[in-house]
Amino acid sequence: MKPKIFIDGEHGTTGLQIRTRLAARDDLAVLSIPEAERRNVDLRAERLHEADVAILCLPDEASKEAVRILEGNNSTRVIDTSTAYRTHPDWAYGFAEMDAAQRQRIADARLVANPGCYPTGAISLVRPLVAAGILPADYPVSVNAVSGYTGGGKQMIAQMEDPSREDHIASPHFLYGLPLTHKHVAEMKQHGLLERRPIFAPSVGRFAQGMIVQVPLHLADLNGSVSMGDIHARLASHYAGQDIVEVVPLATSAKLARLDPTELADSDRMKLYVFGTEGEGQVNLVALLDNLGKGASGAAVQNMDLMLGLKH
Ligand SMILES: NC(=O)C1=CN([C@@H]2O[C@H](COP(=O)(O)OP(=O)(O)OC[C@H]3O[C@@H](n4cnc5c(N)ncnc54)[C@H](OP(=O)(O)O)[C@@H]3O)[C@@H](O)[C@H]2O)C=CC1
Ligand SMILES: CC(=O)N[C@@H](CCC(=O)OP(=O)(O)O)C(=O)O
Numbered sequence: 001m002k003p004k005i006f007i008d009g010e011h012g013t014t015g016l017q018i019r020t021r022l023a024a025r026d027d028l029a030v031l032s033i034p035e036a037e038r039r040n041v042d043l044r045a046e047r048l049h050e051a052d053v054a055i056l057c058l059p060d061e062a063s064k065e066a067v068r069i070l071e072g073n074n075s076t077r078v079i080d081t082s083t084a085y086r087t088h089p090d091w092a093y094g095f096a097e098m099d100a101a102q103r104q105r106i107a108d109a110r111l112v113a114n115p116g117c118y119p120t121g122a123i124s125l126v127r128p129l130v131a132a133g134i135l136p137a138d139y140p141v142s143v144n145a146v147s148g149y150t151g152g153g154k155q156m157i158a159q160m161e162d163p164s165r166e167d168h169i170a171s172p173h174f175l176y177g178l179p180l181t182h183k184h185v186a187e188m189k190q191h192g193l194l195e196r197r198p199i200f201a202p203s204v205g206r207f208a209q210g211m212i213v214q215v216p217l218h219l220a221d222l223n224g225s226v227s228m229g230d231i232h233a234r235l236a237s238h239y240a241g242q243d244i245v246e247v248v249p250l251a252t253s254a255k256l257a258r259l260d261p262t263e264l265a266d267s268d269r270m271k272l273y274v275f276g277t278e279g280e281g282q283v284n285l286v287a288l289l290d291n292l293g294k295g296a297s298g299a300a301v302q303n304m305d306l307m308l309g310l311k312h
Contacts, residue, residue, distance in 0.1 A: 002027060002028055002029040003027075003028055003029070003052040003053060003308050004028075004029045004030075004031055004050060004051050004052045004053075005022060005028050005029070005030050005031065005051060005052070005053050005054075005055065005304065006030075006031040006032075006047040006048060006050070006051035006053075006054045006055070007019055007022075007030070007032075007054075007055045007057055008044055008047070008048065008054055008055070008056045008057065008058055008062075008066050009038070009056060009057030009058040009062070010032060010033070010038075010057065011035045011038050012057050012058070012153060012154060013057075013150055013153050013154055013157065013292065014057040014081050014153075014292065014296045014297050014300070015055075015057035017292050017296070017297035018055055018057065018297045018300055018301060021297060021298070021301045022301070027310060031047045031050060031051055032047075033047060041065075041069075044066065044069070045069045048066055048069055048070055048073075048076060049069075049070070049073055049076060050076075051076050052075070052076065052077065052308070053076070053077050053078070053079065053304050053307060053308065054066065054070070054076050054077070054078050054079070055078075055079045055081065055300050055304065056078065056079065056080040056081060056082065057081050057300075058081075058082060059082060060082045060083055060084040062082075063080050063081075063082040063084045063085075064084055066078075066080075067080070067084075067085075074110070077109070077110045077111070077112075077307055078110065078111050078112065079094065079112045079113075079114055079300050079303050079304060079307070080111075080112070080113050080114060081114040081296055081297075081300055083116060083183050083184070083187070084113075085111065085113040086113040086115065086116065086119075086186075086187045086191075087186050087187055087190050088113065090111060091109070091111045091112065091113040092105045092106050092108075092109035092111065092112045092113070093112075093113055093115065093191055094106055094112045094113055094114045094115055094299060094300070094302075094303040095115045095120060095123060095124075095191065095299070096244075096302060096303070096306060097124070097239060097242050097244065097245045098123060098124070098127055098191065099127070099128075099131065103306060106303050106306045106307060107306045107307060107309065109307065112303050112307065114296065114299055114300050114303060115187065115191075115295075115299060116183075116184045116187055116295075117147065117151055117211055117289070117291040117292075117295025117296055118143065118145050118147070118182075118184050118188070118200070118202060118211070118213055118295075119184050119187045119188045119191065119192075120213075120270065120287070120289060120294055120295050120299065121145065121211065121212075121213025121270070121287030121288075121289055121295075122143045122145075122188045122192060122198065122200075122213050122215060122287070123187075123188060123191045123192045124245060124270065124272060124287050125213070125215045125235070125272060125285040125286075125287055126141060126188075126192040126193075126194065126215060126285075127191065127192050127193055128234055128235055128238035128239075129231065129234060129235070130192065130193040130194065131193060132234050132238075133223055134222055134223055134224075134226055134230070134231065134234060135217070135222055135223070136221075136222065136223055137193055137194055137195040138194075138195045138196055139194075139196075139217070139221060139222070140196060140199070141192070141194055141196070141198040141199070141215060142198060142199045142200075142201070142215065142216060143188060143198050143199070143200045143201070143213060143214070143215055144201045144213075144214045144215075144216075145200075145201070145202045145203065145211065145212060145213040145214065146173070146202075146203045146204070146205050146211065146212050146261050147202065147203070147204055147205070147210075147211045147261075147291050148204075148205065148207045148208050148209040148210045148211065148261070148262070148265070148290075148291055148292075149204050149205070149206065149207070149208060150208050150209050150291060150292055151204065151211070151291040151292075151295075152204065156169075156204070157208075160206065171206070172205070172206045173203060173204070173205045173206065174203060174204055175201065175202070175203045176202060176203065176204065177200060177201065177202045180199060180200065180201075182200050182202060184200060184202075185197050185198060185200050188200065205261065207261065207262050207265075208265070209262065209265040209266065209290050209291060209292050209293075210260075210261040210262035210263065210264065210265045210288075210289075210290055210291065211261055211287075211288070211289050211290065211291045211295060212259060212261040212286060212287070212288055213286070213287040213289075214284055214285070214286050215284075215285040215286075216282065216283070216284045216285070217231075217282070217283050217284075217285065218281065218282055219231075219281045219282065219283065220281055227278060227279075228250070228274060228276050228277075228278045228283050229250065229278060231274055231283055231285070232247070232250050232274040235247045235272055235274065235285075239272070244268060244269055244270060244294060244298075244302065245269070245270045245272065245294075246269065246270070246271050246272070247271075247272045247273075247274075248271055248272065248273045250274060253273045253274060253275055256273075256275075259273070259286065259288065261288070263288060264288055264289055264290050264293065264294075265290050265293075266290060266293070267290055267293050267298075268290070268293040268294050268298025268299075268301075268302070269289070269293070269294060270287055270288065270289040270294040271287070271288045271289075272285070272286070272287050272288075273285070273286040273287075273288070274286075
């Protein structure tokens with residue numbers, strides 16, 4: 001029998017992208033609810049209980065409600081794409097490449113929290129360096145980022161695309177998260193193995209999909225005598241053999257004059273770069289991804305496949 005998948009929130013931004021990815025699959029049976037009934041709790045509860053894997057693509061509160069509906073049900077496994085459970089000890093964090101054991105943890109888990117888009121980039125850069133003892137856990141990490149506007153879901157898409165709205169956003173690029181209390185900070189700190197809250201400065205550009213996440217570092221403040229080449233070598237060794245996460249060779253990065261946040265739009269891959277000049281004592285670590293690919297829907301499908309033992 002084909003595994004039954006229910007995407008709760010299938011008509012939203014993340015849900016639709018998962019549905020598109022699953023449409024091409026004949027090894028799964030996708031359970032669905034008509035768009036007009038998307039908030040019908042009885043229908044949702046029926047599908048949630050029937051599914052082998054429920055993928056929640058809902059705001060935090062609605063995700064918590066779905067998890068409450070499933071209380072006592074030990075057969076439906078859950079992937080939650082919201083922020084609700086990403087630092088919860090009972091949930092496996094759905095970033096398969098973050099360390100050697102994570103893929104198996106996800107495969108064995110009943111409850112998987114899909115990472116946030118920005119934390120996927122930041123943790124991918126920081127965690128292997130902290131784990132290797134190169135980056136001190138109490139380093140004052142900053143994370144500077146730009147996202148495509150689909151990161152803000154249906155509401156922000158409408159604000160950016162519909163000039164007739166009262167709350168239309170006309171800016172080509174804007175900073176937000178200005179009080180430095182963005183909901184992704186806790187997740188970056190915990191899974192980045194950091195002791196101090198990173199300073200997180202997100203922004204949005206007038207493009208639909210794509211993301212750049214930057215973590216600049218002063219080499220003199222790292223543990224021991226560390227070169228730009230050492231940092232690159234650690235990241236390259238951590239991600240060696242991975243198909244989704246790629247560490248770009250230093251020689252290739254050195255030739256780049258610009259980096260375009262939309263380069264990986266519509267892809268589920270993530271590219272990591274180490275920029276700087278050897279001997280100058282500074283590096284800028286950069287992750288390039290699609291906020292809706294490895295940053296959300298692509299990662300959810302990757303986790304679903306791991307849980308069902310299908311691929312990856
Ligand atoms: N967009 C992105 O890049 C990323 C999003 N995420 C997370 O994914 C989740 C979904 O976000 P996103 O797809 O962007 O959001 P959207 O607003 O685009 O979609 C959310 C969907 O959930 C539905 N919904 C809302 N409340 C309920 C409810 N009580 N019961 C049933 N359905 C409900 C909405 O319906 P309605 O139209 O009626 O409101 C909508 O279809 C969020 O938790 C978000 O934080 C994670 C990583 C990246
Ligand atoms: C551009 C934009 O608004 N992005 C969203 C994050 C998108 C994401 O990762 O979603 P989660 O809500 O699941 O963490 C934000 O900053 O809140």
